[in-house]
Amino acid sequence: MKKYVLTLSDESKTLLLGATLASVCVRSCVVYLNGYVGSGKSVFCKGFLHALGHVGHINSPTYTLIESYILTHWHVYHFDFYRLTSSEELEYMGIRDYFDGHAVCLIEWPKQGMGFLPTEDIAVTMNYHDCKESRKVVIESFSNLGHRMLDDLLAYWKLHI
Template sequence: MIKYIISLSNEKTTMRLGSAVAYSCQTTCSGCVIYLYGDLGSGKTTFCRGFLRALGHVGNVKSPTYTLIEPYTLLHWTVYHCDLYRLTTPEELDFLGIRDYFNHTALWLIEWPQRGNNNLPMADISITLQYYKNERQAETNALTSIGMQILTRLGPLKETLA
């Protein structure tokens, strides 16, 4: 199992972490599911913004709190950014037809995955963003072989985040 704890001193370092993970994804896999945990304001959407911009998205990246799923069709990828904070029951995902989106070539960024229970694909990586002293930190965990490939590639990049 690969696990990193990375200090995030500000918004820019959180975006750089998102960029580094995106870079690792695009060079090691065809698809990936990333679960993002953390309190409100801990940097989950900021991470997603860095991730999407690294893959070529040039527009705004807003939290899909009200839409639940925001798809981004990029040159080489489709990225689905989900925010399940306002989900009242996991079954709501079925009403949205979320299973129709699942495939092995898409990248998934899922905020608040614990609210989706068993209605979500298994995560390759989990990232927990939390407050620590006067800054934030990210704990990354590889949960599958794809996740291990991505975090192995991330290893040398994590030192460049500060």
């Protein structure tokens, strides 16, 4: 496991971090997004999806559980399991079909779906830091693919931020 901690000063930096991860992302990766309500997980996803070419509004899947984005060269599933009452609900919706090795999966509140989700390549944990605007972000990698992505993300981040 590799781990990196950084502080984001505002929402624009959260968008940029999402976009930066997208720029080093590899198809078929799984990204877990953890943190308190309102800490920036969906903002991060917005930056990620826009960087991959999505034009338009990004819907939070809080009520639908999943939003699917078919982009020119990417297929991205954005999950939000905050309102999930039982992880068994995922079995009924055919959750395993989404992890076919051909899509990027962004998963908010992954602990709600434990037992039915694949191991993450990258985990991003976002929480409030010092003031309402800034965020402390912990990024960890848990696979060889995740390690490479995290190394690339850090190289870009250090050069451009």
